[in-house]
Amino acid sequence: xxxxxLLIFALAAMTACxxxxxxxxxxxxxxxxxxxxxxxxxxxxDIHYTTAAxxxxxxxxxxxxxxxxxxxxxxxxxxxxxxxxxxxxxxTYSFKLKSxxxxxxxxxxxxxxxxxxxxxxxxxxxxxxxAGSITTLIKGAAEYADGKADSISGIEVKDxxxxxxxxxxxxxxxxxxxxxxxxxxxxAEAATMDGxxxxxxxGTGPYKLKExxxxxxxxxxxxxxxxxxAKKLDSIVFQNMTQNTALMEFEAGNIDLTEVKDTAIISxxxxxxxxKDNIVMIEQLGTIALxxxxxxxxxxxxxxxxxxxxxxxxxxxxxxxxxxLGTPAKSFLPKGVLGYDEDLEEFKYDPERAKQLxxxxxxxxxxxxxxxxxDTAATTFILQYLAEAFKEANIRMTxxxxxxxxxxxxxxxxxxxxxxxxxxxxxxxxxxxxxLYSTPMSQFISNFYENSEYDAQLQKGLTExxxxxxxxxxxxxxxxxxxxxxxxxxxxxxxxFMLVSKKIKNLRMENCFRLFDAELSE
Amino acid sequence: MMxxxxxxxxxQSIIVLIGVTLVTFILVNVVxxxxxxxxxxxxxxxxxxxxxxxxxxxxxxxxxxxxxFLGNAVRGxxxxxxxxxxxxxxxxLRGLKYTVRIxxxxxxxxxxxxxxxxxxxxxxxxxxxxxxxxxxxxxGISAPVFWLALLxxxxxxxxxxxxPISGVDKPGSFILPVxxxxxxxxxxxxxxxxTSLLEIISQDYIxxxxxxxxxxxxxxxxxxxxNAAIPIVTFAGLVVRGLLGGSMLVETVFSIPGFGSLMVxxxxxxxxxxxxxxxxxxxxxxxxxxxxxxxxxSALDPRVRLVKET
Numbered sequence: 001x002x003x004x005x006l007l008i009f010a011l012a013a014m015t016a017c018x019x020x021x022x023x024x025x026x027x028x029x030x031x032x033x034x035x036x037x038x039x040x041x042x043x044x045x046d047i048h049y050t051t052a053a054x055x056x057x058x059x060x061x062x063x064x065x066x067x068x069x070x071x072x073x074x075x076x077x078x079x080x081x082x083x084x085x086x087x088x089x090x091x092t093y094s095f096k097l098k099s100x101x102x103x104x105x106x107x108x109x110x111x112x113x114x115x116x117x118x119x120x121x122x123x124x125x126x127x128x129x130x131a132g133s134i135t136t137l138i139k140g141a142a143e144y145a146d147g148k149a150d151s152i153s154g155i156e157v158k159d160x161x162x163x164x165x166x167x168x169x170x171x172x173x174x175x176x177x178x179x180x181x182x183x184x185x186x187x188a189e190a191a192t193m194d195g196x197x198x199x200x201x202x203g204t205g206p207y208k209l210k211e212x213x214x215x216x217x218x219x220x221x222x223x224x225x226x227x228x229x230a231k232k233l234d235s236i237v238f239q240n241m242t243q244n245t246a247l248m249e250f251e252a253g254n255i256d257l258t259e260v261k262d263t264a265i266i267s268x269x270x271x272x273x274x275x276k277d278n279i280v281m282i283e284q285l286g287t288i289a290l291x292x293x294x295x296x297x298x299x300x301x302x303x304x305x306x307x308x309x310x311x312x313x314x315x316x317x318x319x320x321x322x323x324x325l326g327t328p329a330k331s332f333l334p335k336g337v338l339g340y341d342e343d344l345e346e347f348k349y350d351p352e353r354a355k356q357l358x359x360x361x362x363x364x365x366x367x368x369x370x371x372x373x374x375d376t377a378a379t380t381f382i383l384q385y386l387a388e389a390f391k392e393a394n395i396r397m398t399x400x401x402x403x404x405x406x407x408x409x410x411x412x413x414x415x416x417x418x419x420x421x422x423x424x425x426x427x428x429x430x431x432x433x434x435x436l437y438s439t440p441m442s443q444f445i446s447n448f449y450e451n452s453e454y455d456a457q458l459q460k461g462l463t464e465x466x467x468x469x470x471x472x473x474x475x476x477x478x479x480x481x482x483x484x485x486x487x488x489x490x491x492x493x494x495x496x497f498m499l500v501s502k503k504i505k506n507l508r509m510e511n512c513f514r515l516f517d518a519e520l521s522e
Numbered sequence: 523m524m525x526x527x528x529x530x531x532x533x534q535s536i537i538v539l540i541g542v543t544l545v546t547f548i549l550v551n552v553v554x555x556x557x558x559x560x561x562x563x564x565x566x567x568x569x570x571x572x573x574x575x576x577x578x579x580x581x582x583x584x585x586x587x588x589x590x591f592l593g594n595a596v597r598g599x600x601x602x603x604x605x606x607x608x609x610x611x612x613x614x615l616r617g618l619k620y621t622v623r624i625x626x627x628x629x630x631x632x633x634x635x636x637x638x639x640x641x642x643x644x645x646x647x648x649x650x651x652x653x654x655x656x657x658x659x660x661x662g663i664s665a666p667v668f669w670l671a672l673l674x675x676x677x678x679x680x681x682x683x684x685x686p687i688s689g690v691d692k693p694g695s696f697i698l699p700v701x702x703x704x705x706x707x708x709x710x711x712x713x714x715x716x717t718s719l720l721e722i723i724s725q726d727y728i729x730x731x732x733x734x735x736x737x738x739x740x741x742x743x744x745x746x747x748x749n750a751a752i753p754i755v756t757f758a759g760l761v762v763r764g765l766l767g768g769s770m771l772v773e774t775v776f777s778i779p780g781f782g783s784l785m786v787x788x789x790x791x792x793x794x795x796x797x798x799x800x801x802x803x804x805x806x807x808x809x810x811x812x813x814x815x816x817x818x819x820s821a822l823d824p825r826v827r828l829v830k831e832t
Binding site for chain 1: 672
């Protein structure tokens with residue numbers, strides 16, 4: 001009895017201390033939406049230093065890039081009066097900022113903030129993870145990042161609202177690039193502010209930071225002075241939780257949405273009467289492909305790569321393994337990206353011909369290959385299936401598992417023989433896909449595809465402004481990559497899935513995590 | 523005498539800690555996963571990576587890197603986390619706030635429940651009650667922490683909806699994590715205390731006390747418990763260490779931003795300063811607990827320190 005009493009006392013005391021600090025919400029009309037997600041890589045809100053999903057999804061509520069992208073992929077001026085004017089030579093872009101755009105602290109956005117944001121990303125002492133692409137695009141950016149210049153010569157501030165950006169060479173995907181969320185504009189003070197990203201985070205977006213507990217929770221509240229007009233919801237909350245916990249919290253009605261990555265779980269919800277209408281599909285621009293190391297045997301032989309590519313039964317993978325929740329790939333470019341070839345025939349699954357090809361390549365007894373994956377990869381089940389299925393074509397595959405950091409390291413060092421590449425574009429430009437296999441980029445995915453013709457055509461694609469011609473260039477590049485040289489074997493185009501509460505209306509998540517547009521029906 | 527013993531134990535602890543820093547340093551430099559290329563996600567050229575490596579001092583000789591790390595560690599300075607850009611010590615203290623709170627409550631629960639069950643079991647030795655308690659304690663020991671955690675989440679959170687499933691800021695958030703950790707450890711304590719109590723109960727001096735007419739409760743609390751304390755204290759020390767280890771699992775399942783989950787994510791992201799800080803702080807806590815347990819022995823049983831001194 002004494003023990004039971006002690007236990008009850010202890011639990012009561014904990015309830016009391018657990019409850020401290022919790023405030024009962026004063027419910028206004030707008031309401032709150034809570035998103036359950038993994039925040040273990042969300043220690044800092046500054047997306048200049050991360051590529052993790054959750055910080056980006058939060059930043060999309062609070063900050064904005066100069067150019068926005070609608071759910072259908074069309075670009076529109078977001079912080080600008082109109083889309084920038086391009087000079088004849090395609091090198092200089094003239095921008096005019098929308099007037100009266102306020103940051104969350106009340107200060108007005110001006111051209112100086114834009115320049116300062118770029119310079120913050122390229123600060124030699126604290127280089128952004130996204131710095132690489134800027135240094136190759138904008139004139140003077142590389143010199144600044146190397147500490148050889150005091151400012152980026154290619155960005156010129158004319159007055160508070162007008163500025164120009166000059167490129168190293170003409171680039172047709174530059175505006176797409178500016179619409180990526182890591183190109184969000186911060187106030188100029190961000191570069192020197194104490195606690196920026198951990199205690200302070202200011203943007204021009206529709207929601208402003210209220211509370212941030214690293215790796216645990218972020219609360220954002222409506223910014224009433226938003227230049228696009230105040231939004232409906234009062235607040236948006238991100239709460240850290242693992243996938244399993246998030247599903248339980250959703251079923252218990254404690255959170256309003258969560259992403260579901262496991263195909264088996266998605267299909268079990270789709271078969272569940274109570275929750276099937278809660279599953280929302282978000283179309284993605286991405287490709288899952290088997291990527292080879294062309295410096296390693298036997299992948300140095302194009303016939304071997306072709307054999308592997310045609311030994312993949314893409315239909316079975318999509319229909320049986322993914323339960324139809326993806327699209328079989330016939331090219332590296334997914335549908336919706338310029339250069340995608342609607343009329344191209346599907347890859348033909350042909351294990352017999354694969355055997356024949358291996359024989360021709362000098363492997364009459366087939367090949368032994370090794371694929372590498374990570375302990376957290378959502379695509380490992382594809383490899384496990386392939387390891388079995390490849391036996392049909394005399395391909396004996398073993399799978400090695402590393403932790404994510406170890407995997408990234410050996411991949412970056414070119415030591416991976418073969419792995420499943422997941423490439424989802426946040427920009428949606430064909431160059432974002434095809435440049436992955438350019439020199440020297442391809443070495444960072446342990447691929448080492450080197451083709452000077454390919455690289456030259458890729459350059460042409462960047463400067464070509466005629467859409468039809470540009471599309472044709474990328475169509476050819478894709479064909480060369482996946483049907484002539486077989487540098488990689490595209491498998492399928494994935495989609496993202498979320499469990500969303502039925503009370504949330506107006507949610508379009510394509511190209512941007514637009515929680516800010518959500519409304520509650522009750 | 524006592525002071526001399528304490529000083530010698532502290533000196534031993536310091537040597538252990540230096541060993542820990544050395545092992546940590548070596549491991550960090552051996553595991554695959556270069557921090558600089560992870561930090562920059564390899565989106566930059568070799569020259570920039572080399573420059574950053576130089577700024578972080580990664581191009582210096584290992585001995586120099588180690589001594590600098592050791593010197594800073596002594597001052598509690600592990601630098602800033604690569605990703606959060608916050609001082610490591612600040613992050614660790616933030617995590618410990620939750621972990622210590624859960625561990626303390628779980629320890630209290632484990633001791634109360636375990637000792638209580640152990641005493642009852644020993645006292646009603648070989649009765650049906652004893653068997654029932656031992657059955658449940660075997661079950662408790664065998665249940666993996668994360669499995670128990672999931673069961674509790676499903677039962678109390680999802681089905682009954684009486685307690686929060688996860689998080690730290692709802693009323694009662696700490697109950698399920700504490701129950702999970704407390705119950706598994708209570709089961710072990712119950713078994714240990716039952717065994718050592720039984721051993722003492724059969725001693726001559728207990729029979730003498732009973733023969734002299736001392737009441738049952740007085741015998742149990744004054745004579746039996748006091749003499750059975752040493753193995754129980756030893757085990758309680760083990761439990762505290764187990765609680766810190768178990769907190770990694772429990773914190774992940776219940777989404778608690780504690781020391782355990784911080785350590786796990788520092789390893790997964792190769793956040794070297796944070797990883798080193800976590801290991802050194804964790805080791806210090808372990809060593810301190812060991813020290814306290816040893817000192818508790820000598821307070822409980824003077825023979826311990828006398829033996830050491832001869």
